[in-house]
Amino acid sequence: MRIKLDFIECFGFYSxxxxxxxxxxxxxxxxxNLLGGRSSGKTFATLDFLSSLVAIKQQNAIYVFRQNISDAKKIFSDYLNFLDQKQxxxxxxxxxxxxxxxxxxWTVMFEALNETRNNINKGAKVGFRLWTQARYVFAFFEEASQLDFNLVKNSQQSLRGTKDTQVVSIFASNPWTSEHWYIENFNNHLAENEFSIQQKPYYEYSVVDKKLFLRSTYRxxxxxxxxxIEQFEWWKDIDYxxxxxxSLGLSGSVEGAIYARSLSVMHEPYGEYDNYAMQFFGGMDWGDGTSSSSSDTACLFGSISKENGIEILDEMVYNNNVNPLTSEQQIELVVRWFIKKQQEVNVKIVIYIDNAHLRYFYETFNATFKRIAFQYNMYGSELVFAPAIKHAIWDRVVLVNYMLASGKLRFSKNACPKLYKDLKNCYVVLPKTIKEDTKKERSHEHTxxxxxxxxxxxAFHLYFYAQAPAINEKGAIRYGT
Structure with missing residues (x-):
């Protein structure tokens, strides 16, 4: 039995x-591996392919996986429609x-990965004898960015036949987040090239170790x-x-990324520094919890001048989930890192920290500083921890976007990969109910x-615009001359 094959150009390899x-x-x-925006044809083409295969008289198997039962039922219905269209x-x-x-x-099975029954056992009962004669077993994991890594790997390991059976896994997904294991793996093999994907009329692809990676767009x-098409293009000016x-199938959040547009025009640091013509500062946010939103202690080190603005030179991020430390141990880790930075530039560094944290850990900071400063013989220079001034969150968002876009805030993705990743993936949290007094919030994960x-x-604001003392002496911890 033969049927007419009519795959769109992007997915012509299916023919x-x-x-x-x-x-x-x-x-x-x-x-x-298929990744793309909406209406980019990846699921349509794959179901078209899998329904075309069964016109060939052979004893083979096809699995179609979704995370939930309701989704498995939906794609099962879609597949039957394809069979109907092909008569x-x-x-x-x-x-x-x-x-x-x-x-x-052919035996075609539609499974939910989180279903209580053992889906592979069901397949074994139906198809083990079939698999011993099968030349091919296809496994289609649809909406891969919604799937659990362990469940996917367990399913893949269970799909086996004889030494002559070839198992082919097919993944299709929208790139709603860059944090998911599948999206990260895809981007590692086919890097995102925003300029390239806009210029090409259809798609870009790569083949690595018998694995195909293809990114498609609505075009x-x-x-x-x-x-x-006009609706997809409309987003370019309204919300890039x-x-x-x-539209382009590049990873990110559809909730409204906050800093993505500014990052797209981000400037690299100048790379030339006169230690005595500029100020050096640090910023620290304390993370002593074990949840994903409160486990990171983050430190940044940078220079500030009126001509060049702010240049972030280095970062240090410690995750308390990976290797839990006591408060005293974390403080020592932070102090030693900033002392190392201070010794690199050999001038005063002022580190700004949340005022509440500084007050809460004041005695521990003080004692730790005294001990380590003595070890490092820090008497010819100065290191200061000062309480930061916190403005309203959206005022801070506006300021960061302005500084990034204007070139007054510069950093390197190589030197500060975590800062870049967090800025890229930060998004607007929309209110559940719309009220006049409701304010936009920023996502709290990884900030x-x-x-x-x-x-x-x-510090930049205090030194060059507010004409106010850069250091609030009350509550500051100072060491050196």
């Missing part, structure tokens, strides 16, 4: 794979309760109407961060480096 299966040839990919449904034996299709020797889909994710940056930036 070749159908021919490979028909001729029982080795498939050149063991893994196919194959009449040849199929369908079990709606088990979500299985048997047709032309790859020949079924996208002109009205839909959403345009990157929804310790951003807080440290904002504390450091208050």
């Amino acid at each position: 070749d794979l159908v021919e490979f299966v028909a001729k029982k040839l080795p498939i050149p990919f063991n893994e196919i 194959l449904l009449k040849f199929a034996k369908i079990n709606h309760s088990e979500r299985t299709v048997i047709i032309n020797g 790859a889909n020949k079924f996208t109407s002109q009205q839909e 961060s959403k345009y990157r994710v929804i 310790h480096t951003i807080n440290a940056l904002e504390y450091l930036m208050c």
Whole structure:
């Protein structure tokens, strides 16, 4: 039985794979990874491919995985529609309760990864004898950015046949977050190139170790109407961060990334420093909890001058989840790091820290400083921990965006990777109910480096604009001459 193959250009390789299966040839990919924005054709093309395969009379198996039962039922229904359109449904034996299709020797199963029953056991009962004769087993993991890593790996390890059986895993996903294991893995193999993906009319791809990585946009889909194209382009001017994710298929948050546009025009540091013509500062945010939002202690070190603005030169981030430390141990870690920075520049450094934390840990800071300062013989220079001034959160957001975009705030992604990642992934938290007095909030996950940056930036404001003392002597801890 033969059917007409009509894949859109971006996914034309699926036509070749159908021919490979028909001729029982080795498939050149063991893994196919598809990442793209909305209406970029990745799921449509894959279901089209998997429904075309079953027109070939062979004993093979197809698994389609989703995280939840409701999603598995939805894609099961979509697959039946594809079979119907190809006039194959009449040849199929369908079990709606088990979500299985048997047709032309193929067994197709639709599974929820978090289902209580052991889905692979069900497959073994139906298909182990079949697998001993199978040339191919396909596993389609749809909406991969919603899937649990361990459940995916367990399922992949259970999909096996004989030594001659080739297992091909297919992943498709929207890039809603860069934090997910699948998106991180994809971007490691096919780096995001915003300029390239905008210039190319369809997509970009890479093949590494028999793994295909393909990023598609709405322009790859020949079924996208002109009205839909205009809607995708509309986001470019209205909310560029959403345009990157929804239209271009680049990773990020659709909730409204706060700093993404400013980061896209970020300037590198000048790289030339006159230690005696500029001021050196630090910013520190304390993280003594064990939750994801409060476990990081973040320290930034940078220079400030009226001509160059702020240049962040280095970062130190300690996660208390990985290796828990006591408050005293964390303070010693921080103090030693800043002493090292102070010795590199050999001039005074003022470190700004949340006033509440400084007051709470004052005695511990004081005692730790005295002990370590004596060890390092710190009597010819100065190190100061001072309470930071905290403005309203959205005022700080506006200031950081302005400084980044204007080139008055510079840092290197290589020197400060955590700061860059946190700024890139910080987004607006929308209120659950709209009220006149409701204010926009910033996401609270992974913002310790951003807080440290904002504390450091208050020095720039104090020194050059407010004409106020840069150090609030009350509560400050000072060592040196």
